[in-house]
Amino acid sequence: MIFVTVGSMMAFDRLIISMDKWARAHADTDVLAQIGEGTYRPNHMRWTRMLAPSKFQEVVHDAALMVAHAGMGSYFVAAEMHKPIVMLPRLAANREHTTDHQLHTIKWLRDRPGVYAAMRDAELDSAIDKAMAGGRIAGPDFMNFAPEPFLRRVRHFLVT
Amino acid sequence: MRRLLPAFDGLEVVFVSVHSAYAEQVSGNRFYAVRDVTRWDRIGLAILVAQLTLILLRERPRVVVTTGSAPGMISLALAKCLLRSKTMWIDSIANCEQVSLSGMRAKRFCDVWLTQWPHLQRTDGPECWGAVL
Numbered sequence: 001m002i003f004v005t006v007g008s009m010m011a012f013d014r015l016i017i018s019m020d021k022w023a024r025a026h027a028d029t030d031v032l033a034q035i036g037e038g039t040y041r042p043n044h045m046r047w048t049r050m051l052a053p054s055k056f057q058e059v060v061h062d063a064a065l066m067v068a069h070a071g072m073g074s075y076f077v078a079a080e081m082h083k084p085i086v087m088l089p090r091l092a093a094n095r096e097h098t099t100d101h102q103l104h105t106i107k108w109l110r111d112r113p114g115v116y117a118a119m120r121d122a123e124l125d126s127a128i129d130k131a132m133a134g135g136r137i138a139g140p141d142f143m144n145f146a147p148e149p150f151l152r153r154v155r156h157f158l159v160t
Numbered sequence: 161m162r163r164l165l166p167a168f169d170g171l172e173v174v175f176v177s178v179h180s181a182y183a184e185q186v187s188g189n190r191f192y193a194v195r196d197v198t199r200w201d202r203i204g205l206a207i208l209v210a211q212l213t214l215i216l217l218r219e220r221p222r223v224v225v226t227t228g229s230a231p232g233m234i235s236l237a238l239a240k241c242l243l244r245s246k247t248m249w250i251d252s253i254a255n256c257e258q259v260s261l262s263g264m265r266a267k268r269f270c271d272v273w274l275t276q277w278p279h280l281q282r283t284d285g286p287e288c289w290g291a292v293l
Binding site for chain 1: 167198246292
């Protein structure tokens, strides 16, 4: 199963429309999409507006691949669950986000194992192929909490 | 924020999120959901300010910590102005080329103003104490 997510906040129809096309061309693959507040309703893949966090984790656990916007939350879940992730950044010019910070995020994340960047929706197909063939997972050495020195300084601020 | 949870160990912590579904991830703590807004949404902004004011007056936090975006910035501003709480802004790790717009606005309401990227550190702030990853 491939799990597609636009994160938890704003619509990202460009990703959903592209993945609906992909699902039509790959009818043998089960695809589930969390479409958020998007107005486009998929015809060729299962979809839901928003999954509760526990259900979300369950779905990622069962997925072979995540296809997501370039949000840190999506990367964290993929890394935590050791899944490959294809990421398409939201663009401010399309009003997909307030700023272009997802372009910065993807530039930084794209060199990490298991992260497959699609800079434009036209690149989604090849990024998915690479991710399926590559067999690399995100976050092979992922820890569930921030590094200890950072935690210690935050703790010190909280208690003094 | 969940990646910082060990730092809160044993303290009385109240969580506020724009998603009510996140309550289950911090069960055992008091939890409030508030309206999610962007800077495009004026009416939402007014509702959010009212919600946060009520939460702050009820809970009277000694410290307020946020990892950002507009609701987090407004929380810090209100907590500082209404309650003189200690405040900490941790700019999202997603902002690796510049501090977020909300982060820039939060600066004047922060006791500690953090970026997670060493190269964004400046002598007049923000500081970098490390990253959640």
